[in-house]
Amino acid sequence: MNDLNLKEKQSEFSFKISKKKDSCFPLMRSGTITTPHGDIQTPAFIPVATRATIKGVSPEIMRSIGAQALLANAYHLRLRPGENILDSAGGLGKFMNWNGPTFTDSGGFQVMSLGVGFKKVVAMSVQENSTSGNLLSKKKQQLAFIDQDGVTFKSHLDGSSLRFTPEISLEVQHAIGADIMFAFDELTTLFHTRDYQIESLKTRTHPWSVRSLQAHAELTRKRADKPYQALFAVLQGANFEDLRRQTSQYLSNVEVEGLDFDGFGIGGALEKERLGDIISWCTTELNSAGAEDKPRHLLGISAVSDLFLGVENGVDTFDCVSPAREARNGALYTPSGRINVKNAKYRADFTPVYDQCDCYTCANYTKSYLAHLIKSGEMFGATLATIHNERFILRLVDDIRESIQTGNYQEFKADFFARAE
């Protein structure tokens, strides 16, 4: 197997841009990602199935409401049921009965969420920032401990310790078998200083990315009989323009045995107000580094205005837990914003969440009923609400994609926000 041509193997994964060069948004594009398990028309929203399930909703329903791919998590699946189970099952998709493309996050998010960060750290506004600025000093029950080589987690399930390095993360992700994997990175927070962000990039995220690619090359060779699994590097740099540009240049030029990154994740701590700028720094730099034809995934973002911003600045795919989590908590999406269906005023509201919605929930159930189910803690409430929110975001991104393809993006956007009022 040592003579396996990695470059050739890599061609099982591809991205074709079919539409770009909008007069107003030169970075925007639309295309098709091809993976061994199917295509993804972009821009696309990728619902999050952390533990190999969209909480409360079957893959069949997810498919029926327009999901093209799902994203799971290496940290969580390693803890339970263990990546070997997924490998034996024939990979993540087979295991969970999802016959389409899949993504896995590397566990990099848990470096932050189980480490120094908790709640509202990844994306927040400057104002919020000042009110809770001492998060870093709190260190409450920290479960992730970073060193230069990797991260030691204390399992949130039983406290046992669990080591993640770029090599381990890639091994786990290869065993899980997703079509698109992410390099192991350090997700910092907005509360880290600029010096820390620089150190994090130079001594961890960058070297870890290279090591991820090395491990990926080895594992691809070792598992040559399996479908190719693409590897995306993650661009960090918080809200610093120079760091974002540098990391984009650096990571688009990394190569190991002829293998380079298949795409890029844009991640990290970012100020809401500067999201568009941050993305454009990355994508502009990727373009100038000759990586324009590689897909970019914006990690963990799905607020409506952020989706428009992302697309306009050259993002191809998005993922986010929000539609599902907020649904479970009673926040339901409508074009004019989020409603909290648990509010007293909906108790006897026998109309659907959004009358123009084409989802199963809106076709069959009322706000009154949803409010009742969710307030009562009934499982079915979470299911119905999740179907609606996921469909709302999937449809929005689908509509955006179609409008780019037909050259009507700006019209569509104007209409969408006009309807919102």
Added chain:
RNA sequence: GGCGGAUUGCCAGAGUGGUCAAUUGGGCUUGACUGUAAAUCAAGUGUUCUUUAGCUACGCAGGUUCGAACCCUGCAUCCGCCA
């Protein structure tokens, strides 16, 4: 008819002379949620415009005391057991 026990805020239920506008649950109200330690979390929940404040409050009425949800007397209602 006799003996004993109970009565606290929307509900359950602590408190048994001052630090009690009253612990704690639940409910209710409103927020938050962005690569999921999240079917989670936070705040509020007598009244007066705000308050380190005033007023009204622990079945009802009276009393003791500097001071009572807490002690005493009577009444009302409920629950046991005995006739």
